[in-house]
Amino acid sequence: MKVTILCSDAAHPVNAYISRWMATVKDGVAVELVRRKQEALGGDLLFLISCSELVSAADRARYRASLVLHASALPEGRGWSPHIWQLIGGAEGITLSLIEAADPVDSGPIWKHHYIPVPRHALWHEINDLLFEAEINLMAFAIENFDQIVPAPQSSSGSSYYRRRERRDSELDPHKTIAEQFDLIRVCDPQRFPAYFHHRGRRYVLTLEGQDDN
Numbered sequence: 001m002k003v004t005i006l007c008s009d010a011a012h013p014v015n016a017y018i019s020r021w022m023a024t025v026k027d028g029v030a031v032e033l034v035r036r037k038q039e040a041l042g043g044d045l046l047f048l049i050s051c052s053e054l055v056s057a058a059d060r061a062r063y064r065a066s067l068v069l070h071a072s073a074l075p076e077g078r079g080w081s082p083h084i085w086q087l088i089g090g091a092e093g094i095t096l097s098l099i100e101a102a103d104p105v106d107s108g109p110i111w112k113h114h115y116i117p118v119p120r121h122a123l124w125h126e127i128n129d130l131l132f133e134a135e136i137n138l139m140a141f142a143i144e145n146f147d148q149i150v151p152a153p154q155s156s157s158g159s160s161y162y163r164r165r166e167r168r169d170s171e172l173d174p175h176k177t178i179a180e181q182f183d184l185i186r187v188c189d190p191q192r193f194p195a196y197f198h199h200r201g202r203r204y205v206l207t208l209e210g211q212d213d214n
Contacts (some may be wrong), residue, residue, distance in 0.1 A: 001143065002043030003031045004063070008052040010035060013125075013189075016134040019051065021139070029143060041187045043155045045146065047139055048101055055101060066101040067142055072162075073113065074099060078106035078214040079162035083131060084187050096131065100151055109151030112140060123186045123210050140191045165193065172197040172206065 003025075005018060015033075022031050037053050042062035048055060052112055060066040071083035073095035081196060083094040095115050102108030116134050118127055142149070170188045172181050174197045185208050188195035193204045 001029045001045065001146070003029060003045045003143065004040045004043055005031065005033045005047045005049055006035075006037060006040050006051050006053075006055070007033065007042070007049045008012075008035060009050055011192075012050045013128050014050055014132050015134070017136055021136045025143075045142065046101075047142075049135065055104060058087060060101055065142075065146070067111065068099050068101050068108065069104070069138060070097045070099060070106055071095070071131060072097065074106060074110060075157075075159035077160060077162060081163040082162050083127070084165060085162045087118065087127065087187050088183050090183060091118070092120060092130070096134050098142060099154075106197075107154060109153050111149050111151050112138060112141060121210065123208060124189050126210075127187065167193060169193070170195050174199045 005022075006207065007015060007018065009015075018033060022033065025031050035052075037055050037059050040046055040055075040059065040062065044064045046055075046060065046063040046066040047069070048066065051068075070078075070183070071094050072078070072086065074097045077086065086094055093116055095113055097113055098111040099106070100108035114134055114137070116130050118130060121128070170184070170193045172184065172195055178185070185195050185206065188208075189204075190207045195208070197204055197206065
């Protein structure tokens with residue numbers, strides 16, 4: 001079996017998980033990691049992981065199946081950074097959906113759902129670990145069950161959409177308490193989307209580190 005992983009961002013934290021998984025793939029499965037869709041030349045399975053390019057039907061036709069991992073219970077939560085928006089909103093877990101890539105985006109048939117409980121104290125890197133480990137497990141599931149899966153069409157009702165996350169979405173209100181804004185603070189990646197606030201004419205960046213009580 002020939003498998004391609006298309007991940008556009010070489011700096012994305014998911015890359016470390018992908019690399020570790022690729023080193024453990026069993027014999028008979030060839031896996032390649034590419035950054036641009038022009039490099040995805042064809043094969044059996046194409047995984048679109050944190051892919052920022054628009055992959056057309058013609059691109060996908062080079063593979064027997066093209067799959068997306070999306071962190072919401074589709075059709076609810078289509079769009080960008082769904083697990084971040086859900087956790088900011090107070091969710092205590094996220095559903096990871098393994099779906100076929102389709103037009104429009106995030107509308108394809110579902111191969112599998114996997115629910116991930118997220119502790120209310122978990123910080124961004126701990127949340128990433130839960131999510132990315134689940135993504136790797138679903139990729140392995142897809143390879144193992146490739147010929148047995150019967151995808152389920154998404155419901156025609158109940159869809160919702162999240163907009164693309166921007167750096168300004170990590171801005172805190174200095175007049176609110178830490179407790180009121182904790183769910184926003186804890187999902188802010190200090191490298192990619194740092195939490196910050198403006199006060200007394202200056203911008204301040206806030207980092208959060210968890211410590212267990214002694």
